[in-house]
Amino acid sequence: MTQHPTRADAVALDLASPLRARRELFALPDGVVYLDGNSLGALPRAVAPRLQQVVAEEWGTGLISSWNTADWVGLGRRVGDRIAPLIGVAPGDVHVGDSTTVTLFKTFVAASRLRPGRRVVVLEPTTFPTDGYVAAGVARMLDLELRWCDPADPAASLDEDVALLSLTHVDFRSGAMYDLAALTAAAHDAGALVQWDLCHSTGAVPVALLDADADIAVGCTYKYLNGGPGSPAFAWVHPRHQAAWDQPVTGWFGHSRPFDMDRAFTPADGIARMASGTPPVLALSALDAALDVFDGVSLDVLRAASLSLTDLFLELVNARLGSAFEVITPREHGRRGSQVSLRHEQAYGVVQALVERGVVGDFRTPDVARFGFAPLYVTHADVFDAVGHLVAVLEGDEHLRPEYTVRNAVT
Numbered sequence: 001m002t003q004h005p006t007r008a009d010a011v012a013l014d015l016a017s018p019l020r021a022r023r024e025l026f027a028l029p030d031g032v033v034y035l036d037g038n039s040l041g042a043l044p045r046a047v048a049p050r051l052q053q054v055v056a057e058e059w060g061t062g063l064i065s066s067w068n069t070a071d072w073v074g075l076g077r078r079v080g081d082r083i084a085p086l087i088g089v090a091p092g093d094v095h096v097g098d099s100t101t102v103t104l105f106k107t108f109v110a111a112s113r114l115r116p117g118r119r120v121v122v123l124e125p126t127t128f129p130t131d132g133y134v135a136a137g138v139a140r141m142l143d144l145e146l147r148w149c150d151p152a153d154p155a156a157s158l159d160e161d162v163a164l165l166s167l168t169h170v171d172f173r174s175g176a177m178y179d180l181a182a183l184t185a186a187a188h189d190a191g192a193l194v195q196w197d198l199c200h201s202t203g204a205v206p207v208a209l210l211d212a213d214a215d216i217a218v219g220c221t222y223k224y225l226n227g228g229p230g231s232p233a234f235a236w237v238h239p240r241h242q243a244a245w246d247q248p249v250t251g252w253f254g255h256s257r258p259f260d261m262d263r264a265f266t267p268a269d270g271i272a273r274m275a276s277g278t279p280p281v282l283a284l285s286a287l288d289a290a291l292d293v294f295d296g297v298s299l300d301v302l303r304a305a306s307l308s309l310t311d312l313f314l315e316l317v318n319a320r321l322g323s324a325f326e327v328i329t330p331r332e333h334g335r336r337g338s339q340v341s342l343r344h345e346q347a348y349g350v351v352q353a354l355v356e357r358g359v360v361g362d363f364r365t366p367d368v369a370r371f372g373f374a375p376l377y378v379t380h381a382d383v384f385d386a387v388g389h390l391v392a393v394l395e396g397d398e399h400l401r402p403e404y405t406v407r408n409a410v411t
């Protein structure tokens with residue numbers, strides 16, 4: 001096997017990292033190397049005390065008055081304002097409240113309504129399934145046509161019939177990243193709008209939606225934003241579209257004056273019209289506290305740390321595992337998100353055997369082992385140890401254990 005960095009080299013990189021103190025902000029269990037923050041982010045220490053305070057004081061003591069006194073009504077907007085700098089947009093333009101899937105339903109419909117006369121929605125066939133399912137449901141409802149593009153060249157599917165190009169910025173399976181600015185420009189050249197699913201980008205990869213002049217973005221908050229299981233998704237709509245934005249779940253929280261109890265629906269101004277029903281106050285509070293870990297972190301520093309981790313992982317896998325795996329994540333920095341995906345015939349067994357050893361990644365069908373590198377809490381020493389366990393798993397044929405032929409409900 002070729003020369004490769006040692007554990008001491010990895011520790012030296014950690015000591016030199018401007019983010020080295022951030023890991024202490026997370027309550028990670030001892031002995032666990034957590035490489036699944038691209039699926040469910042780790043728990044920031046600030047979350048439990050905040051939830052305790054919201055439950056005991058705001059809910060328990062304040063009761064219903066907390067809608068006003070604790071400004072529960074404005075919580076979604078305040079959380080959106082904290083996400084805004086992470087995606088390169090202005091405060092006041094980000095809504096937080098529903099699941100990603102429900103948010104996508106609203107954005108697909110509203111975006112299509114902004115381009116009447118155009119009937120085609122373009123998606124990449126490798127998109128996360130929920131994006132495709134929702135797009136298909138909306139297409140059936142509005143009599144639109146879905147067009148699956150070549151994932152390697154989405155722009156080739158654009159023409160004068162396309163209302164919306166909807167792409168996942170970082171692919172959930174391979175970790176490949178699209179050129180957000182170039183594809184936004186291509187969509188606009190064709191007269192189409194563009195929507196970006198930022199689930200696998202936000203909090204790990206810098207995103208500059210306004211600079212790129214994008215139209216719409218959605219993203220979840222339970223991955224690199226560490227909001228907790230099922231924490232609400234965000235949506236951003238460029239201010240130029242907000243006045244005409246007509247989303248289909250016209251509920252009372254999206255009304256301009258909900259407590260007038262009018263019979264007629266008058267949408268609120270701006271992004272507030274994305275709201276539908278009562279906001280999930282506990283989940284939003286957890287997310288609000290979780291976002292503290294990003295205070296004072298520059299996106300460039302975050303990106304440099306992420307690339308340093310994935311570079312080291314790739315180098316070690318290459319040097320120590322040779323051709324045991326096919327690396328399906330692009331090696332070019334410009335095309336890589338914050339995860340590395342390895343293809344292996346027994347990928348499920350590999351992931352399970354690693355979990356058994358305290359190295360948590362995950363499996364995506366049919367044959368991909370995914371490793372996410374959340375730059376605020378994953379260290380280079382973690383990376384070194386993870387690859388060491390990977391070598392041991394294969395050497396000991398641990399991935400071939402019969403119990404791994406049966407898959408868990410969540411893989």
Ligand SMILES: Cc1ncc(COP(=O)(O)O)c(C=O)c1O
Pocket residue numbers: 099100101102128130131168172197199200220233
């Ligand atoms: C790219 C992408 N879009 C959407 C979703 C899921 O949406 P929801 O938050 O509604 O489960 C995921 C979940 O992992 C995802 O990776």
